[in-house]
Amino acid sequence: MAPASHGLLGRIQRANDDASHRFGPRTAEVEAFIVAAAQLTPWQWRQVLATKRLVASISKEGAGSSDSARSIQASIRSSERRISEPIARAGEVLFDTLVKRSEEKQVSAWQAMTALVMRSQLPALKFAVHYVPFAAFIPLAGSDVLDPRTLRFLDSLQALTREQLSALARRWRIEPGASRALLQAVAKNREAKSEEAVALAALALVPQLLTGDEGWSAVRTAVHGGRVLGAIGELTPAEVGELWAPLEAVIPLASLSEVETVPAGERVRTAVNNAINKITRPPRGRTAAPAAARPPAPYGPNHAEVAAFIKGAAELSPIQWLRVLDRRKLVASVTREGSAEPAGVVRSILATLEGTRDLDTYTRCRAFAAVERAGFAIESHGKVNLDQVRQMLAPFEPVIAFQALNGGGFAHRVASLDKAEWQRIAxxxxxxxxxxxxxxVNAGTALIDFFGGRSDDEAVAAWHAVSALVQRHHLTPIKFAASYAPFASAIPVTNPRSLGAMVSRYVTAVGRLGAAQCAALARPWQLEDALSSVLSGAIADGSSRPGEEAAALAAVVTVPMRLAGSGGWAAVKTAAFGGRVIAARTRLTAEQLELLWKPIQPAVPLVSLNAPAKSKR
Structure with a gap:
């Protein structure tokens, strides 16, 4: 039998090994860097480039390399291979990932990435010079496991003044014996990250206070301190004192000493015992703890859309508001499905939300419902009988007297109520x-401050739209469209890509209807019961709702410009019906679709919605 290394398992293992080392021994770090670099925001890139320029102002390690992105890519693809294979492979991926970034950003990322690939071979300071622009946004692996003494040293560095850094920049010399001892100690502690971490911190700090040779000298002294701290366990106290002398006047070594109440051996023993106990602990029962119930979204099932509307409404320009109000007037000229909330009722509702902010949600809901009912009763103008009016106004007695009150007066009285009165009313x-x-209640509360500086027309339009969004799943598509249509183009709530090509063509056709086509849609029509039942079954799962909504939104804006009054409303209803039918076409036979399409056929022929034939060359 063939050895395992020659079989399928061996080939798979070799392929995995190759993939895990394609960028060298630090492939995982390099891959993470490339992914993170692609996700940096414009602000983060500005910080990266600013840091790079600062470092270049003091560095003598080539931070300001003049290589262009084009020359680097040419070297990567060159057959001469002046660049190592891991770096070349990583470079190809990096430049492909950052293809839309500027050349300066590409070169900066290239320098940091190559330093990362060669991290084990580069001196700590040289590595830091190339990587420090990205260190704040793409932290290095191992940067969070520094010893306490090094962490204190880093904190002390951050607190240094310009004068103290200038003191670090002074020339100094170490005795040859201490220098040799340090080199030997560093060789035994190659995995220590103290020197690297200090180099990154110093390069980020020093150029902001010192420049030129003075800044570079201060950085080198700080990095020397990090090297000493990383190897301090291999040095004698006398050697440590000699090596720390250049920094002692600025950062005394004693200030970095760690006070350990528990010996290191004891801490290690405790950690091992805890790990053993955890491993050998009997398995717990398999009964999973019940998952914590997620709190309901503040704005209901359509939370994301409502939140987007609240944000978008506050950002509309004056021109957009004029268009919203114009469209609202157009919709009002035909609709019979719009909300009947006049400005007085809306202002009363908003005053309620403002006055009950400090109360619990349940109390606010009761107060909201009471004010809404009372507002409608006052604005009913005889449409509601007297007994019903008295019943709706009962919670407000005797705080508010309703004789000769209209909606606006009611809103003013509601706004004057205090917390105790609201609690009693609720x-x-x-x-x-x-x-x-x-x-x-939550959506209205989020809009209270926005409504404060708006006209009644704007407040009513926005309230109708946001309340329609909140209750979208309870409203018929045409009723939702009647309330939301004024904002449909400024703050879209329908994704055209989700409609499908044929439905999108129909919605486009509805938006281009002429007067004759609207008149054709306004003609009376009636479905047979059997055909109506077929359509009801086809739309029972709700999958056709987005298409019907999109058609209704287009119709309630387009039709009133061509046909007003009851004829316009009839045309809108027919157009919305067409959206329902075309969205459910896959559940209908060709004959059923043709029969259902008859009311729309004179205005929008069914054949016109098919994909256009490709031209033959």
Whole structure:
């Protein structure tokens, strides 16, 4: 039988080994760097380049290399291979990843990445010169496991003044014996990261206070201190004193001493015992702890869309607001499905949300529902009988007298109520469905400050839109569209890519309807019961709703510009029906689709929605 190394398992293992070392022994770090560099924000890139320029102002280690991105890539692809294989492979990936970045960014990342590939071979200071621009945003592996003495030294460095750094920049000399001892100690502690960490910290700090040779000398002295701390366990006290002399006046070695209440051996023994206990502990029962219930989203099932609307509404320009109000007037000229909340009711609701901010959610929901009912009663103008009005206004007695009040006066009185009065009103109000009302309360609260400086028309339009978004899953597509259409283009809530090509073509066609086409859609029509049942079954799972919504949103804006009044509303309903049918076409036979499309056919022929034929060359 063939050896394992020659079989399938051996080939797989060799392939895995090759993949894990394709960029050298630090492949994982290099891959992580490339991924992280691609995700840096513009602000982070500005910081990277600024740090690089600062380091170049003092460095004598080639931080300001003049190689261009083009010359580097040419060297990578050259057959002469002046660049090592791991660096060349990593460079290809890096430049492909940063292809849209500027040349300066590409070169900076290249220098940091090559230093990372050769991290084990480079002196700590030379490595730090190339990597420090990225150190704050892409931390190095091992940078979080420094010994306490080094951490204290780093903290002390950060606190140094310009004068203290100038003191570090003074010339100094170490006795040959101590120097040899340090080199031998460093050779025994090659894995120590103290020198590297200090070099990165010093290069980030010193150029901000010192420049030129003075700055470079201060950095080298600080790095020398990091080297001593990394090898301090292999040095005698006399050698440590001699080696630390250049820094003693600025950072006394005694200030870095660690006070250990527990001997190191005891701490190691305790850690090992804890690990053994954890490993040998009997397995726990397999009954999984019940997962913590996630709190409901503040704005309900459509939380993301509502949050996006709240943010977007505050950023609309005056021109966009004019368009919103114009579209609202257009929609109002035909719609019979819009919310009947007048400005007075909206202001009353907002005053309620403002006055109850400090109360619990349940109390706020009851107060909200009570004010909404009372506001509608006051604005009903005889549409509600007197007994119903009295029942709706009962929670507010005797705080507010309703004789001769209109919606605006009610809003002013509501705004004057204090916390105790709100608590009493909420207690007297009928119970409210907190699950349904709380998202409206939260959304309105988020918009209170925004509404404060807006006109009544803007406040009403925005409230209708946000309340429609909150209740989107409860509203019919056409009713949702009637409330949200004024904002549909400024703050879209429909993703065209999710509709499918045929539905998108239909929505586009609805947006281009002419007067004659709108008149054709406004003609009366009726479906047979059997055909209506087929369509109901096809849309039962709700998959056609996005298409119907998109068509309704397009129709309630387009149709009123061509046809007003009841005819316009009839055309809007037919256009929305077309969206429902075309979105459910895959669940219908060709004959059923043709019959259902009859009301729309004169305005938008079904054949016009097919994909255009490719031209023959």
């Amino acid at each position: 207690a007297a109000a009928p119970d409210a469905n907190e699950e349904a009302v709380a998202p409206l």
